[in-house]
């Protein structure tokens with residue numbers, strides 16, 4: 392899109408902000424920077440998700456909680472997002488025999504989580520970007536290099552051409568494997584650590600049946616099985632996206648169709664007929680389990696030149712359902728600090744200082760939940776070990 396004449400005329404006085412990554416955090420950040428009067432260029436590696444036939448990538452749906460809702464409300468989008476979200480009032484636990492029990496999140500005030508489609512949410516945010524005359528979206532632009540001191544960047548576009556660009560402030564919202572963070576890592580004083588866990592995940596589906604959900608819709612369904620587990624979140628089309636998380640060594644042991652069906656009959660006997668044997672075999676063997684990484688780093692900024700937000704700053708394992716929510720909360724916090732009209736380097740330093748301990752804590756909580764699920768409930772481990780030994 393062309394920049395509006397009004398925005399172009401004021402360019403001399405307005406800060407040029409380049410946001411790298413138009414995922415959930417980047418598109419929300421673009422809205423906020425634009426509402427503060429900056430000239431925003433939003434660069435995204437993938438095609439425009441609104442035009443994509445198939446969207447590649449992580450989890451199809453996510454649990455939206457208070458942190459994310461607050462950030463959406465601040466830009467007037469909460470109602471729009473909740474209109475198509477599905478409330479999840481508690482956990483529905485599925486035991487090994489297929490019996491279920493419910494644990495409500497909040498029996499008193501009835502607060503709940505919402506299952507939102509990643510794509511729908513991203514589309515709402517991008518549509519809101521489109522409505523702002525001072526946001527320009529550049530899809531199919533992959534950041535390939537950046538000089539943070541000079542504010543210069545190079546992107547490769549869909550025709551494999553190199554596109555040079557510059558900005559006063561570069562904001563990396565480019566996810567766990569952030570290219571912007573790679574530049575920060577080179578700078579003195581930047582601390583960085585990452586940890587892969589030995590658990591991977593893959594996504595399966597419980598389709599709708601006769602136009603309806605096959606399980607009660609308003610719950611986050613969990614099949615806890617000690618060293619591994621399965622969860623399912625409801626989708627708008629009345630299907631459930633099912634995420635199977637387990638150690639790579641267990642994935643590796645499941646080699647044949649019979650291995651898989653036996654494994655499900657033993658561990659997820661109520662889910663198997665809902666997924667359907669043929670669908671399970673197709674979905675399980677078509678993809679490889681994905682890795683999960685936890686990343687801590689700081690500072691999140693470099694002078695008044697660069698900043699990282701969301702997974703680029705604090706990727707976490709998904710067992711606390713807070714990665715996106717925390718990334719959105721970054722934007723809320725940052726917007727509040729920028730509103731104080733401090734010099735930009737001071738504002739960004741204040742952001743790092745007020746954010747890093749909370750971000751580290753939520754990464755730790757997510758990891759703790761993972762370890763707890765893996766190690767602290769030993770009930771099923773003996774059974775699984777026995778099963779593994781038979782393979």
Ligand code: FAD
Pocket residue numbers: 411412413414415416417434435436437449450452453454455532533534535564565566567568569570592634700701702703709712713714715716717718
């Ligand atoms: P991303 O979503 O990774 O977006 C980064 C964007 O940057 C992408 O669009 C990418 O294409 C683009 N990009 C990358 N590199 C470049 C480049 N070089 N140039 C240009 N663009 C680039 N969180 C929750 O809050 N609730 C949940 O229930 C939940 N469930 C999850 C389940 C699973 C299985 C997983 C893996 C994660 C889950 N999360 C959840 C975490 C959540 O997915 C992330 O925290 C969230 O997506 C982070 O958003 P982001 O915008 O920072 O990064």
